[in-house]
Amino acid sequence: MSNDPPKLLLDDVHKAFGPKVVLNGLNLTLHKGESIVVIGGSGTGKSVMLKCVLGLLRPDAGRIQVDGEDVVGMGGGKRDRVLRKFGMLFQNAALFDSLSVWENVAFGLVEGAGMAREEAREISLDKLRRVGLGPDVAELSPAALSGGMRKRVGLARAIATEPEIIFFDEPTTGLDPIMGDVINHLIVECVRDLGASTITITHDMSSARTIAHRVAMLYKGRILWIGPADRIDDSGNPYVEQFIHGRADGPIQMEVLKT
Amino acid sequence: MNPLAIVGRVVLGFLNTAGKLSIFTGQAVSSCFAPPVYLRLIGRQLLAIGYYSLPVVGLTAIFTGAVLALQIYIGSSRFNAESTVAFIVVIAITRELGPVLAGLMVGGRVGAAMAAELGTMRVTEQIDALVTLQTNPMKYLVAPRLIAATIAMPLLVAIADIIGVMGGYLVSVNKLDFNAATYLKNTFDVLEADDVVSGLIKAAVFGFIIALMGCYHGFNSSGGAQGVGRATTNAVVSGLILILVANYIMTDLFFA
Incomplete structure (x- = not known):
C-alpha cells in the first residue's frame, strides 16, 4: 500500500435524527482503485453514510476526509471542487x-x-x-x-x-436477476476502465460477490465486520452469516409484529 | 394535556417555520443575484408562468370587469350616479381586482405546479442528484422560478387590466346602453399612472410570493406521494393567504 492518503476516510462518524441514532461511530477507509460493498438491513444507515460524505447531510460528529482533506462543513467552491471527484x-x-x-x-x-x-x-x-x-x-x-x-x-x-470515487446505491434493486447481473458487470467494467474507487450499497449478495474487493457489514450505525469479498462465506461473524443467508433467526432481530 | 404546553408547542412550531422560511428566502434571493444565471430556465419558466396563465387570467379579468360594471350600475342608479361606472371599474380593476385576482388564479395554478414538481424531485432524490453533479439546486431550481414569476406577474396584470376594463366597457355599451366614446373618455380621464403602477408593483410582489411558497414547500417536502400532496396544498394555501395580507399592507402603504 502506498503512503498516499486513502481516497475516502470516515472516522467515528455520528448522525442522529432526533432521538433516532443512525450512524454511531462509523469507521471506513476506501483506498484508490478499491471497491467496497456495504451490506446491511434496511435503516442501518447505509444511505445516510453516503449522504454525509456528499455533504447532503452534515454528521453530528466525526471526521470525513477525501484525499486527506476534511470535507465536513465545507461549502461553496471548495465543496464543488471536492464533488467533482x-x-x-x-x-x-x-x-x-x-x-x-x-x-x-x-x-x-x-x-x-x-x-x-x-x-x-x-x-x-x-x-x-x-x-x-x-x-x-x-x-x-x-x-x-x-x-x-x-x-x-x-x-x-x-x-x-x-469521477475518482463512485457511489452505487442499491444498483440492482427492482431489477430481474439477469438485468441485475448485466448492471453488475457494467459496473465492474466501467470502474476498471476508469480506475475509480467505489462504495456500493446493496442487499443483493450476488451483486456484492461480483463487485466487491472488500465487503463491510453495517449494523446499528457502525461497521460490524469488514473483510475480503472471498472471505464473506467464512467470516465467522453470526450477524454476517445470518444476513448473507437471509435467515429470520439469528442475532439480528427484525422489528416485526407477530400475531 | 397542559394548555401552556400546547401554546408553547404552537409558538415554537411557528417560530421554527418562520426561521426556516426566512433562511430559505435569504438563500433564494441571494441565489438570484449570484452567477450562474440560467437564462434558458428563466425563459422556460416565463412561458410556464406567464404565457400559459394568460387564458385563466384573461377569462377572470373579462368576467370580473363585466360583473363589476353590472353591479356598480345597479348600485349607482339608486343615486342617479350611473356615470361613475367607468370611473369605478377602471380604478377597481387597476388598483385591486386585476393584481389580486390574477395573483389568486396564478397562485393556484403555478404555486401548485411548482410545489408538486419540486416535491417530486425531492422525494425521488433528483435534488440530491443535482448536488452530486455540482449544481446548486437553489440557483438551478429556485432562482429561475422566482425571477420568472416576479417578471411575469406584472405583465399578466397589465394584460388583465386591459381585458378587465374591456369587460366593463362591453357590458356598459352593449347591455347598459352607455355611449362608447363617453365611457372611454371617462375611463381615461380618471385613470392616473399611480393606479396602474401600484397594481403592477403589487403584481411583482405577488409573483415573488407565489414562487417562494411553491419552491419552499416543494423543496422541503418529504414522505412520498402523500408528502408531495401536502406540500402542494400548503404552497397554495399559504401563498394565497400571504397575497391577501401583502395586498392589505401595500394598499395601506400606497394609498393611506
Whole structure:
C-alpha cells in the first residue's frame, strides 16, 4: 500500500435524527482503485453514510476526509471542487424528468464542468454506448424507459465526468436477476476502465460477490465486520452469516409484529 | 394535556417555520443575484408562468370587469350616479381586482405546479442528484422560478387590466346602453399612472410570493406521494393567504 492518503476516510462518524441514532461511530477507509460493498438491513444507515460524505447531510460528529482533506462543513467552491471527484448512481436512478436521456448523462459535463452542449452530447452518446444503449435512446424522456434502462442511464451519468470515487446505491434493486447481473458487470467494467474507487450499497449478495474487493457489514450505525469479498462465506461473524443467508433467526432481530 | 404546553408547542412550531422560511428566502434571493444565471430556465419558466396563465387570467379579468360594471350600475342608479361606472371599474380593476385576482388564479395554478414538481424531485432524490453533479439546486431550481414569476406577474396584470376594463366597457355599451366614446373618455380621464403602477408593483410582489411558497414547500417536502400532496396544498394555501395580507399592507402603504 502506498503512503498516499486513502481516497475516502470516515472516522467515528455520528448522525442522529432526533432521538433516532443512525450512524454511531462509523469507521471506513476506501483506498484508490478499491471497491467496497456495504451490506446491511434496511435503516442501518447505509444511505445516510453516503449522504454525509456528499455533504447532503452534515454528521453530528466525526471526521470525513477525501484525499486527506476534511470535507465536513465545507461549502461553496471548495465543496464543488471536492464533488467533482464523485459520481453517484441513485437507487431509483434519480433521472431528471424534464431533460432527455442524453441531457441527463451530459448534465454534470454541461452544468458542472461548463462544457459546450455539442461536445457534451458526443461524450454522453459514448457513455450510453458503453452501458449498452444506442443513440435512439438518447432523445427519449426518462419516463419512456424501463427500470433496467433507467439504471443504465444512471450509470452512464455517474461515469460521464470520469469521477475518482463512485457511489452505487442499491444498483440492482427492482431489477430481474439477469438485468441485475448485466448492471453488475457494467459496473465492474466501467470502474476498471476508469480506475475509480467505489462504495456500493446493496442487499443483493450476488451483486456484492461480483463487485466487491472488500465487503463491510453495517449494523446499528457502525461497521460490524469488514473483510475480503472471498472471505464473506467464512467470516465467522453470526450477524454476517445470518444476513448473507437471509435467515429470520439469528442475532439480528427484525422489528416485526407477530400475531 | 397542559394548555401552556400546547401554546408553547404552537409558538415554537411557528417560530421554527418562520426561521426556516426566512433562511430559505435569504438563500433564494441571494441565489438570484449570484452567477450562474440560467437564462434558458428563466425563459422556460416565463412561458410556464406567464404565457400559459394568460387564458385563466384573461377569462377572470373579462368576467370580473363585466360583473363589476353590472353591479356598480345597479348600485349607482339608486343615486342617479350611473356615470361613475367607468370611473369605478377602471380604478377597481387597476388598483385591486386585476393584481389580486390574477395573483389568486396564478397562485393556484403555478404555486401548485411548482410545489408538486419540486416535491417530486425531492422525494425521488433528483435534488440530491443535482448536488452530486455540482449544481446548486437553489440557483438551478429556485432562482429561475422566482425571477420568472416576479417578471411575469406584472405583465399578466397589465394584460388583465386591459381585458378587465374591456369587460366593463362591453357590458356598459352593449347591455347598459352607455355611449362608447363617453365611457372611454371617462375611463381615461380618471385613470392616473399611480393606479396602474401600484397594481403592477403589487403584481411583482405577488409573483415573488407565489414562487417562494411553491419552491419552499416543494423543496422541503418529504414522505412520498402523500408528502408531495401536502406540500402542494400548503404552497397554495399559504401563498394565497400571504397575497391577501401583502395586498392589505401595500394598499395601506400606497394609498393611506
